[in-house]
Amino acid sequence: MKYVRWFDEIGKDDISSVGGKAANLGEMVNAGFPVPPGFAITIDAFEEFLESAKKRGKKAHIARIISKVDPKDTRELEKVSILVRDIVESTPVPEHIEEEIVRAYEKFCNHVGYENIPVAVRSSATAEDVPDASFAGQQDTYLWIRGKDSVVRHVVKCWSSLYTPRAIAYRATKGFDHYEVSIAVVVQKMVNSRSSGVMFTLNPANGDVSQIVIESSWGLGEAIVSGEVTPDRFAVDKVMEEIVERTVSPKTRWCVFREDGGVVYQDVPEEMQQKPSLDDHEVKELARIGKKIEEHYSIPMDIEWAIDRDFEFPESIFILQCRPETVWSKRKKEPVIKAKSGFDLIMSRATTTIKLKKS
């Protein structure tokens, strides 16, 4: 197995081979976090696909086309992207690579125990998920993909997503070499999300590191990310492991799967709109996992999660991905209180008055 590596075979040191996203998923699986099972298709597969015997030198050719583009010229970018993606997507996948992907998918179906299991196919770039050059969302993600042919087709789409206008412009501006970049792909069991959202292992509103803040909404996480809904918000005290804040918002829209693949936005049934999208047990369990993830990485983290409606709590909780929190982690080098003795502290309290606004 050269082109396919299962999550439990990889870790954070494998970015150069499976990309950031897959390496991180492997890291989480091996640390014991509940990540939906899956596998990565290595960079080698992509490289060999483009450098295959018949079309030798295709990657260099593409790089040449792109390198001439002015990243500020959006129309030109668009044109070049379509051209290049077309070249990629019309390239047949070498048989031995396709075979290995299909075999992995079938093994996966057998293992989980049902045919044509829906999966998410996501790109996993080598420069992605790096704190200071966040590529997140720059490559494509395909949800609810079923069947071996469709999986292979979307793997190719992920490969070609290395050449979206945004990705091209980004590399040009940042000075990354178009020839050097490569891409791996993640194929992961789809979570049948009843609820999903994000979790920060600090309070993003004020940087309080003693709190975990969870944002949650019905259906797929896409609804939150795209700003379609105001999520429910829960704050959990990390030390006391107690819910200290609970804000339930009316959630009018949700994002759900279509049976034939892909996702669709719909109105949330009225009786569900005002209901909290997580119960207390789920909030606390998520926070507990969040705390462990933070401990594992030793820095505040930003975590995507989902609750699978096909499983019983706590097996229903899945971690989809995580990355270092960037906003507050950069600050906070300065002391908040500074060097002060107990004497100073009491003195400052004793001389302080509480101001009240006149109404």
Place this chain on the structure above:
Amino acid sequence: MSGFPDPLEVETPDEMEGWKEMYPPHYIFSEERAEWERRQFWYLDKIHAPDPMYPFDLIFHEAWQIALAQLNTRVFCIPPAQGVAQRILGCYFYICAVEPPSEETIQKKAELFQKRAFYVFENYEKENLYEKWEKRFRELGEEVKKIEVPDLPTFEPDERVFPEPRGYFTSYDLMEAYSKLIDSIYKAWQYHFQYLNLSYLAYLSFADVVRKLFPAISESTIGKMVAGADVVMFRPQEELAKLARLAISLGDRVKDILRSDRSPEEKIEELSKFPEGREWLRDFEDAKDPWFYVSCGSGWFHYEGSWINTLTVPFEYLKDYIETIEAGGSVERDIDEIHKKREEIVKEYRNLIKNEDDRNAFDQAYDYVRRIYSYAENHLFWVEHWFHTIVFEKMREFGRLFVRYGMLNNTDDVFLFNRFEIPMIIEDLVTSWALGENVPPRAEYWKGIAEKRKKILEAARNWNPPPALGTVPEEVAEPFTVMLWGITQEKVTEWIKGVTYRPEDVTEIKGFAASSGVIEGKARVIRFLDEITQVQEGEILVCPNTNPSWAPVFMKIKAAVTDIGGLTSHAAIVCREYGLPSVTGTGVATQVIKTGDIIRVDGDSGTVTIVKRSEG
């Protein structure tokens, strides 16, 4: 204008006519001081006085008004803090944190504060200041117990004449006994504040640090980091647990008597009939003083009673405890476990602080508060419970004397007179005694006043006093105001809303998120401890506030809501320990909620929702 009534313009119902004469003149709002009084912000002190004030019971307030302020302004000199002034309006008790002094005075006070307050912080442990305090305080209480309230003899006995006539006799003894009692109360309340202002300050200073480091931390968590486990407050409950265990170990006969439905007196009588019973009674007697000198209420009012004179309360708990133990439950608090848990919590928060200077500041502030905070927890038992119980018992000796000589109809009528009036009754009585046979005192006059005042208090109970008066201040500096009464911007805003509310229209009330968790259930509104036996398993307790003598009921309930008290209040502490949701300091829970209502207590957000009103 603030939206609060002018204190001089508030009208009281006609049936309350005469209420002003019940209290000392300096407690009444008057034209003479109107300019100053209107400028202050007065609020109804529901912590210390949820009900109309009995004239004698005001004495503790008279004493703390002086003692608290004196510490702030003249002794430890907390720079911008002055005292907390008091007034009575229509039998209800109002307080106000006096505005800060001049800038010049603040400067002078700052120097003295540094010198004096830090002496205490530095030496509190080294010099065993708490132990010295407790020793002196208990000696004072013992002296009060020893005060003799003599009966009036037909003739002084021979011993007072031979070998040398004593010179002063029973009339003087009676007057002296009363003076001594009053003096001791004032002295006790001066002791009460000896370290209290400073321990509150240390708490607030630590809370400042924690909130800067963890801006979203809850007050209840700060309380948990600071709270002691082996505090005196829990002792009465622990003594009962011990007595319950002892009863079980002594065999079925002792146990069954205690579990029976007989009265406490009958139970004691039965137990004294056999050796094991007598053994149990010996331990029981040993535990009584001081641990049964715990008030059945807050300790502030004579009518609340204490365990020592309301034995049904501890005996009811004993019964519950024995049943709990028999059912395999535990009635003890695991102090080591509680300590360990607290240490872990502090350690975990500390580990979250990445900057070394910040961590040092945290350590320093924590060190100060841990050193002195137990004072805030422990003094409460000794002063408000133990000492007040002694005082009320002693006053009842005077009451019984007055009844014996026809001056009053009932023993407890003595509490219908303020502390300046009692000497007049004593003087009237001893004058009549000294003058000789058949010389009438003005007994009907005193009885008449007592009857009239009962009616006034009754009328006052049916009157709804405004929650606040006067002008909202620009700043509050007084540590008690912040710590104990929790005066904040939000509170003031809530009160302004509260001026016009009607209890039956309210469906949601707000308070402190004192102990986390959310639960729905049937409310049981309890105003006094003697109603506590009404509480059924699994109900939600709604009460003005709780105190150590309520502790055993927490094993029965599934949540608690109080009118008064912040995050370090008794209810908050006990609920956190038992893992029950609690919302404290709602201000109005006992007015808004009725027994039988289905309510939802959200101890995370500090909200209580009335889900369904009970029928009728």
